[in-house]
Amino acid sequence: MPKIVDKEQKRREIALSCSNLIHEIGIRKLTVAQVAITAGIGKGTIYEYFENKDDIVFEIINIHIEQYHNEFLETIKDAKTTKEKVFHFFKFVIDDSIENLKHFNGYKEYLSIVLSDENSEMRKFNSSCHTFFNDQLRKIIKEGIEKNELIPQAMNLIDGLMIFEKGVALIKMTQDGFDSVEACNLFINSIFDLIEVKN
Numbered sequence: 001m002p003k004i005v006d007k008e009q010k011r012r013e014i015a016l017s018c019s020n021l022i023h024e025i026g027i028r029k030l031t032v033a034q035v036a037i038t039a040g041i042g043k044g045t046i047y048e049y050f051e052n053k054d055d056i057v058f059e060i061i062n063i064h065i066e067q068y069h070n071e072f073l074e075t076i077k078d079a080k081t082t083k084e085k086v087f088h089f090f091k092f093v094i095d096d097s098i099e100n101l102k103h104f105n106g107y108k109e110y111l112s113i114v115l116s117d118e119n120s121e122m123r124k125f126n127s128s129c130h131t132f133f134n135d136q137l138r139k140i141i142k143e144g145i146e147k148n149e150l151i152p153q154a155m156n157l158i159d160g161l162m163i164f165e166k167g168v169a170l171i172k173m174t175q176d177g178f179d180s181v182e183a184c185n186l187f188i189n190s191i192f193d194l195i196e197v198k199n
Helices: 007-017 021-025 032-039 043-049 053-076 082-089 098-116 120-146 152-174 180-195
Strands: none
Touching (some): 007 032, 032 043, 053 098, 082 120, 082 152, 082 180, 098 152, 152 180
């Protein structure tokens, strides 16, 4: 009896086996042949699971986002206040650990492709990522309002917080000597001075 292959699971396994290739050689230099070698399968087999190189890149990035999201949820479980949770949300732009910088630099290359190549698939994927993170932030702020930590108008600041985070990422990528920790501390503390319920 032939073995039944779960296509989604196999896609994920291939992407997982290659997830470090993005950091090691970069998105632009990544080839389907390298993915095949790293995954230990034939190049033709790759096309049974992926349409093209971009499709592989999206799957790898999705895995990274999923891992980041799971770590984020684990971290905020112990956070006592909404403000602490929001600071964790900004971890990507303020954490200079080697592991995080690896992902940050990968994001930098990914963003340069989105901005320069007029790649509509990447733009669409980028929009879905933005929506995902916006939803996470929305949940955090909504919980803060429900716990009577924040005033209801705090919901109006979600897009502003997202835009600020993207701006910090961009400045960090393009300017020497920029202190993202200081910028985030000042901004988040100032915002929370305005939106926290005063007892």
